[in-house]
Amino acid sequence: MNNLKKLVGIEAAKFVKDGMVVGLGTGSTAAFFVAELGRRVAEENLKIVGVTTSSVTSAQARELGIPLKNIDEVDAIDLTVDGADEVDLDLNGIKGGGAALLMEKIVATYSKDYIWIADESKMVTHLGAFPLPVEVVSFGCGQLYRLFDKLGFQPTFRLDDAGERLVTDMGNHIIDLHLEEIEDTTRLIKLLDETVGVVEHGLFKDMAKTVIIGSEHNGVKIITK
Numbered sequence: 001m002n003n004l005k006k007l008v009g010i011e012a013a014k015f016v017k018d019g020m021v022v023g024l025g026t027g028s029t030a031a032f033f034v035a036e037l038g039r040r041v042a043e044e045n046l047k048i049v050g051v052t053t054s055s056v057t058s059a060q061a062r063e064l065g066i067p068l069k070n071i072d073e074v075d076a077i078d079l080t081v082d083g084a085d086e087v088d089l090d091l092n093g094i095k096g097g098g099a100a101l102l103m104e105k106i107v108a109t110y111s112k113d114y115i116w117i118a119d120e121s122k123m124v125t126h127l128g129a130f131p132l133p134v135e136v137v138s139f140g141c142g143q144l145y146r147l148f149d150k151l152g153f154q155p156t157f158r159l160d161d162a163g164e165r166l167v168t169d170m171g172n173h174i175i176d177l178h179l180e181e182i183e184d185t186t187r188l189i190k191l192l193d194e195t196v197g198v199v200e201h202g203l204f205k206d207m208a209k210t211v212i213i214g215s216e217h218n219g220v221k222i223i224t225k
Contacts, residue, residue, distance in 0.1 A: 002028075004214030008117040009033035011212050011220045012081045013040065015115065018047045021074050023107040024061055025082025026054040026100040029117050033081050038064025051077055053107050054100040055169050071107060080111040084118050084204070086130045087211055091116075091225045092185060096133030096202030099158060099168050105200055108207050116208045120215040127185065131176035133158070133202040134192060141173050144197050154178035172199050 009032025016022055016037060024034050034057060040046040042065060050066045051074060052058040061068055071077075082104055084093040093116060095101050108114050136144050141157075148155040158166040158174035165173050182188055185205055192201040211223045 004119040004216065005029040005117075006032045007220050008119070008212045008214040010036045011222075012115055012117045013037050015079060015081070015113075016040070016046070016048060020078040021049045021051060021069070021076070023077045023080025023082070023111050023114075024050045024052045024057050024066075025080065025117075026052075026057050026104060027083040027098045029083035029119070030057070030081065031060060033117060034060050034066070035064065038066055041066055049074065051080075051107055053080075053082065053103045054098065056098075056100075071110065077107060077111040079113045079115065080107050081115045081117060082108070084116040084122055084208070084211075085202070086124050086127050087116060087118060087122055087208075088124055088127050091208050091211055091223065092127065092203070092205045093208065094127055094130050094132055094202050095204055096135075096174070097130070099133070099166060099174055101133050101174075101202045102135050102168065102170050102172070102200040105204065105207075108204065113210075114208050115210045115212060117212045118214070120213055123213060126181045126183075127203070128179040128182040131156075131178050132182070134175045134177060135168060135170070135172045135199045135201070136175055136197050137172055137199060140197050141175070144195070145175055147195070148175060148177060170199070 013036040086094040
């Protein structure tokens with residue numbers, strides 16, 4: 001599986017050109033993309049500026065010598081490459097398995113081009129088998145949990161390694177919704193966007209224009225919208 005992740009990470013790095021401001025995604029697949037960019041910076045003298053989507057990616061990029069800027073220090077991001085937890089046939093997806101969905105969505109929103117990289121197991125007919133992460137403020141998060149429970153969303157709080165409620169880089173908690181299958185993505189997005197206390201959710205609709213998929217049988221496949 002790691003070999004597929006590495007293949008798509010290397011393929012995505014080919015889209016990066018000199019002078020670009022590049023959004024650097026978070027997660028095990030995105031880490032291979034960042035690693036390949038680091039190699040190109042060191043060996044090919046690639047001139048880029050990175051904008052990261054998590055503290056983990058920031059640490060990796062600095063170690064590799066990739067110059068970084070805060071998102072507010074750039075006018076726009078030329079290209080962002082990130083992983084996805086699920087991608088449907090319309091190239092909508094669920095993200096947030098790495099608890100970085102808020103930063104990931106902000107960076108994606110201000111990107112001119114946005115590419116997802118994933119192995120073939122992430123391609124699905126309908127979204128929802130992967131639990132949908134919802135980032136919420138700490139104040140009143142128990143009320144949100146009860147609301148989601150009443151709606152039949154089967155919520156669980158994301159926990160850290162110590163068994164405590166996970167705290168994101170932005171200081172919030174995550175409630176995962178175990179929906180099994182999302183029948184109406186647009187309706188669910190509207191509900192979550194209008195729920196007080198919800199900071200952001202992991203539904204990424206109409207954002208990625210390109211998905212690079214790694215397959216054991218077919219190698220690397222590029223799907224465009």
